Amino acid sequence: MRKAPGKQAVLTEELARAREVLEEALGERMTSWSPAGARRAWADVEPGSHIRAVKALKTCFSELRLAALTGMDLGDELRLYYHLRMGGSILTLRMPVDKGKPSVESLTPLIPGADLHEREVFDMLGVFFEGHPDLRRLLLPDDAPEGFHPLRKEIEARVLRAERTSPILMPVATEERGPVLTLVIGPQHPALHEPERFVFKVDGEVVVDVDIRIGYAHRGIEEAAEHRTYIRDLYLCERVCGICNVAHSLCYCLTVEDLLGLEVPRRAQFLRVVAAELNRLHSHMLLLGVAAEEMGFRTLFMYIWRDREVVMELMEMLTGNRVMSSFNRIGGVSRDVKPELADKMRSRLPELRRRLEHYEEVFETDPTILARTEKIGLLSREEAISLCAAGPTLRASGVEFDVRAEDPYAAYDELSSFRTVARREGDNLARYLARLEECLVSVDVIDEVLAELPGGPIRVRAPRRVGPGEAVRTVEAPRGELLYYIRADGSDRPARIKIRTPTFTNLAPLRKMLQGVYVADIPVTLASIDPCFSCTDRAVFLDVRTGRRWSCYLDDLLSGRGLGD
Amino acid sequence: MKPKIVPAILKDALRTLVRALRKPATVRYPEVRVEVPEGFRGPPWVDLSKCVGCGLCARDCPSGAIRMVGMADGGRRVPVVDLARCIFCSQCSESCPKGAIRAGREFKIAVSDSGDLVRDFRPLLIPGEHEE
Numbered sequence: 001m002r003k004a005p006g007k008q009a010v011l012t013e014e015l016a017r018a019r020e021v022l023e024e025a026l027g028e029r030m031t032s033w034s035p036a037g038a039r040r041a042w043a044d045v046e047p048g049s050h051i052r053a054v055k056a057l058k059t060c061f062s063e064l065r066l067a068a069l070t071g072m073d074l075g076d077e078l079r080l081y082y083h084l085r086m087g088g089s090i091l092t093l094r095m096p097v098d099k100g101k102p103s104v105e106s107l108t109p110l111i112p113g114a115d116l117h118e119r120e121v122f123d124m125l126g127v128f129f130e131g132h133p134d135l136r137r138l139l140l141p142d143d144a145p146e147g148f149h150p151l152r153k154e155i156e157a158r159v160l161r162a163e164r165t166s167p168i169l170m171p172v173a174t175e176e177r178g179p180v181l182t183l184v185i186g187p188q189h190p191a192l193h194e195p196e197r198f199v200f201k202v203d204g205e206v207v208v209d210v211d212i213r214i215g216y217a218h219r220g221i222e223e224a225a226e227h228r229t230y231i232r233d234l235y236l237c238e239r240v241c242g243i244c245n246v247a248h249s250l251c252y253c254l255t256v257e258d259l260l261g262l263e264v265p266r267r268a269q270f271l272r273v274v275a276a277e278l279n280r281l282h283s284h285m286l287l288l289g290v291a292a293e294e295m296g297f298r299t300l301f302m303y304i305w306r307d308r309e310v311v312m313e314l315m316e317m318l319t320g321n322r323v324m325s326s327f328n329r330i331g332g333v334s335r336d337v338k339p340e341l342a343d344k345m346r347s348r349l350p351e352l353r354r355r356l357e358h359y360e361e362v363f364e365t366d367p368t369i370l371a372r373t374e375k376i377g378l379l380s381r382e383e384a385i386s387l388c389a390a391g392p393t394l395r396a397s398g399v400e401f402d403v404r405a406e407d408p409y410a411a412y413d414e415l416s417s418f419r420t421v422a423r424r425e426g427d428n429l430a431r432y433l434a435r436l437e438e439c440l441v442s443v444d445v446i447d448e449v450l451a452e453l454p455g456g457p458i459r460v461r462a463p464r465r466v467g468p469g470e471a472v473r474t475v476e477a478p479r480g481e482l483l484y485y486i487r488a489d490g491s492d493r494p495a496r497i498k499i500r501t502p503t504f505t506n507l508a509p510l511r512k513m514l515q516g517v518y519v520a521d522i523p524v525t526l527a528s529i530d531p532c533f534s535c536t537d538r539a540v541f542l543d544v545r546t547g548r549r550w551s552c553y554l555d556d557l558l559s560g561r562g563l564g565d
Numbered sequence: 566m567k568p569k570i571v572p573a574i575l576k577d578a579l580r581t582l583v584r585a586l587r588k589p590a591t592v593r594y595p596e597v598r599v600e601v602p603e604g605f606r607g608p609p610w611v612d613l614s615k616c617v618g619c620g621l622c623a624r625d626c627p628s629g630a631i632r633m634v635g636m637a638d639g640g641r642r643v644p645v646v647d648l649a650r651c652i653f654c655s656q657c658s659e660s661c662p663k664g665a666i667r668a669g670r671e672f673k674i675a676v677s678d679s680g681d682l683v684r685d686f687r688p689l690l691i692p693g694e695h696e697e
Contacts, residue, residue: 228627235627235654299581306590313602320606320668326654334655335604367570 014086015041018057025056037258039089039407040472050082050095051105058110061086063399065388066107067474068483068500069117071125073153078102078125081498083472083483088406090472097127106132113388113508120504124151139215150223179203183519187216196531202519210514212507225497230256230466233494234330237484240499242323243286246279247477248499249328254409255484256330258471260462267456268332269411270449275318275327276410276475277442277449281311281352282323283478284435284442287530288359291432294523295372300362307355314345332459342450353443360436363429373428377513377525380426389509390502391480393529396434397426403476417444428521431528464492477502479530503531607669609646609657613690615665618642622657622666631657636687648674648682 011019015035022030022043030053032044045053058064067090070081078097083090097104106129107114118129119138126149129135137144149155181202187195195216201208221240225233238249250272257264285308292300312322318337319325327333337345363369379389384397394401402420404412412418421437423430466488474483480502487496506529513525592599601607609631618641623631630650633642644657644666658666676682 229625231625231656231660232627235652235656238654239652309590317602317604320604320655321653324652324654326606326656329659334659365573367573 010038011035011041012039012087012089014061014089015039015091017060018086018089018091019043021056021060022053025052036471040092041089042092042094042470044094047096047098048105050080050093051107051110053093054082054084054107054110057084057086057091063087063385063401064111065385066111066114066117067388067481067505068472068485068498069107069114069121070485070496070498071121071127071151072487072496072498073099073125073151075153078127080104080121080127081485082107083485083500085474085481087401090407090474092472102126103128103130105130106135108132111388112386113505115508116504117500123149125149126152137215138213139218141215150220180208185522187213200514200519200522205518205520207514207517207519207522210511212511214504214507222497222499225494227493229492230330230464230494233497234328235326237497237499238324238326241501243283244279244477244479244482245323246275246325246327247475247482249325250276250410251473251475251477251482251484252486253328253330254473254475255471255486256462256466258473259466259469259486259488260330262331262460262462264332265457265460266411266454267336268458270453271333271337271458272328272410273412273415273449274337274446275315275325275333277446278311278315278318279325280478281439281442282308282315283530284439285311287478287527288363288432288435291524291527292369294527295369297366297368300359304359307352310348310352310355314348317341317345329459329462331462332457334459336458337450337453342453346447346450349443349447353440356436356439356443360433360440363432363436369432370429372521372524373432373528375425375427376521377428377431377517377528378426379509379513381424383512384426384509387508387512388505389480390505391476391478391530392421392431392434392438393480393506393509395420395422396430398422398424403474403481407474409473409475411449415445415448417441417448428524428528435530465490466492466494479503480506503529506531601670601672605668605670605672606653606655607671608648608651608653608674608684609655609666610669611644611646611684611686612665612667613643613686615663616641616643616661617663617665619662620644621660621662625656625660627654627656628652634685634687643687645686646684648684649679 018041019033022033026045026049029046029049030043031046033041035041063086065085067083067085070083072079072081077099080095080097082093082095084093095104102125104127106118108118108129109131115133116138118132119135121127122129122135123138123140126147140148140150183200183202184197185200186197197213197216199211199213201210221236225236228236234249234252237252238245240248285304289301289304289308292298292304315325316322319327320335327335379393379397381398384394384399389397400420400422403409404418405420419441421434421441423434468488468490470485470487472483472485474481482502483500485496485498486494489495510526510529510531513528514522517525618633620633620642622644623633628650630647630652631644632647634645635642653668655668658668674682
């Protein structure tokens with residue numbers, strides 16, 4: 001909230017319209033409507049009326065997406081918060097749920113992208129979603145005790161740690177007949193970052209369907225954040241993701257500043273943009289290199305990563321560290337940029353821009369890349385919206401939505417060099433090219449901001465205690481829209497922090513993309529959403545007809561070895 | 566795809582040749598000394614002559630790397646930093662009301678015993694230097 005506290009902001013058109021729609025559809029069942037700033041509104045609805053509300057809103061807003069589903073335990077009742085993204089605004093439907101009989105109707109038939117969001121809430125809070133096609137655990141182990149839902153207030157963190165579950169994975173149930181094989185990939189991975197498990201149903205070489213199981217790196221950060229002060233939480237949130245740490249700390253700071261009604265100095269707003277865009281460059285170039293490697297184009301991977309070093313050096317000059325920035329603070333940023341440093345940083349940009357332009361040419365023309373990406377992993381515009389895709393994944397399918405443009409934060413509304421990058425094709429190539437183009441925009445933005453840094457302080461003092469209230473903010477992280485919801489109760493610790501990362505919401509679209517691709521295209525398609533996990537090396541094969549079981553490395557599989565006889 | 570394969574390969578081969586004649590992108594570390602940039606955020610360095618023992622650094626440290634210990638004379642309590650826990654975020658230097666903590670430029674801090682990573686600044690304090 002950058003406006004002075006107390007000043008009444010004019011609601012956006014979307015929210016004004018949404019209110020009319022809700023009043024008409026729900027009547028008395030909407031018990032309250034409270035706008036917060038220009039782009040946020042909270043609506044209390046009676047239990048069970050959320051389906052009718054979303055249905056009415058969906059006919060009115062064609063690009064409506066479920067941004068996040070927050071569940072919380074308030075002691076005597078559970079609450080569900082449906083954060084709905086409508087253009088530049090977020091409308092949150094708040095709905096109480098009876099703790100004795102925690103059961104609500106599922107939103108998944110209406111918005112297919114709600115699938116994983118509801119599974120997460122079921123897993124963490126034990127809310128049953130009636131009509132959900134596949135309500136299973138998502139983050140906790142499959143054999144976690146029944147009725148064990150860690151975000152319930154009656155469950156202590158200590159008990160959580162004492163709870164023992166089997167380290168051995170549940171066997172994958174396979175069908176006994178038919179041409180469809182079950183291909184299990186993950187969760188262990190010998191070389192790359194994070195563990196996930198993919199269970200592919202393959203017909204010959206074509207993927208028919210995939211089940212994605214996450215949670216192997218679940219660290220319980222949301223619960224941990226409730227036990228730390230706001231200052232210490234900043235560093236915890238920064239470590240949700242190492243690569244996009246600036247996006248996380250920025251989103252956290254924005255949300256807390258909203259709760260405090262703090263006005264961040266202009267110079268800090270601009271410096272935040274520099275850090276955020278450097279972070280985006282770092283993340284995108286990392287991914288483009290990884291993508292090249294997945295395609296078997298290892299030289300390109302090395303070239304891109306070498307040039308990424310420029311970004312890392314700039315980051316080190318700006319923040320004091322190559323990766324973990326610790327740059328955003330509640331109320332501003334941690335350090336200033338002297339004019340000499342700004343000039344020094346700017347002098348490195350032309351070189352970076354030249355290399356990025358070269359890579360754009362490579363990605364657009366190289367036969368190896370085109371053969372591996374063009375018209376593969378398709379996601380249509382309608383699917384991207386209904387499955388709630390985010391970031392470059394959404395924009396590559398023709399939806400021009402970028403949080404920086406639609407729901408601006410920091411100084412993005414004052415920049416002339418920023419533009420939204422969108423493409424229409426919706427294939428792997430479009431997703432990679434969208435990122436490359438975004439990199440070029442980021443270079444321009446950094447150059448503009450460093451050239452025209454406004455003067456003034458870089459920080460205001462923030463109180464340690466945060467008065468009661470709740471706020472939801474999003475930023476455009478490199479991988480897409482990142483959402484933070486924080487509920488404050490007046491103490492120096494938050495009562496609830498909900499983090500919805502972009503990869504989480506991009507998993508449902510990924511599932512769609514993978515349907516119909518060849519097994520050999522799985523790694524490239526996976527990388528095209530820039531997932532915050534990796535998986536694709538070791539595979540276990542089960543021949544459903546004979547029950548024979550064997551393993552091989554995916555590399556061997558791709559080259560034709562390892563398929564047995 | 567068909568038409569341009571040969572020219573594209575030739576072009577890339579030429580580019581590779583040109584690159585091969587340039588000096589390498591990597592540095593022969595550790596034979597060659599590497600300097601960290603100005604403003605590098607290294608291990609916290611505590612100047613006990615400025616410390617008043619308020620304990621705010623220990624309270625705000627996100628990783629619990631700072632412990633307050635008593636001075637030998639039984640007076641104020643001062644911070645001891647365990648670099649094995651430190652995440653180099655510099656929150657301590659921001660929380661310090663006296664500006665007694667700053668980030669060092671040291672980056673080679675690997676040791677074979679994690680106990681050696683505990684930084685106690687008390688022996689560095691010359692008696693009588695503390696400004697009241």
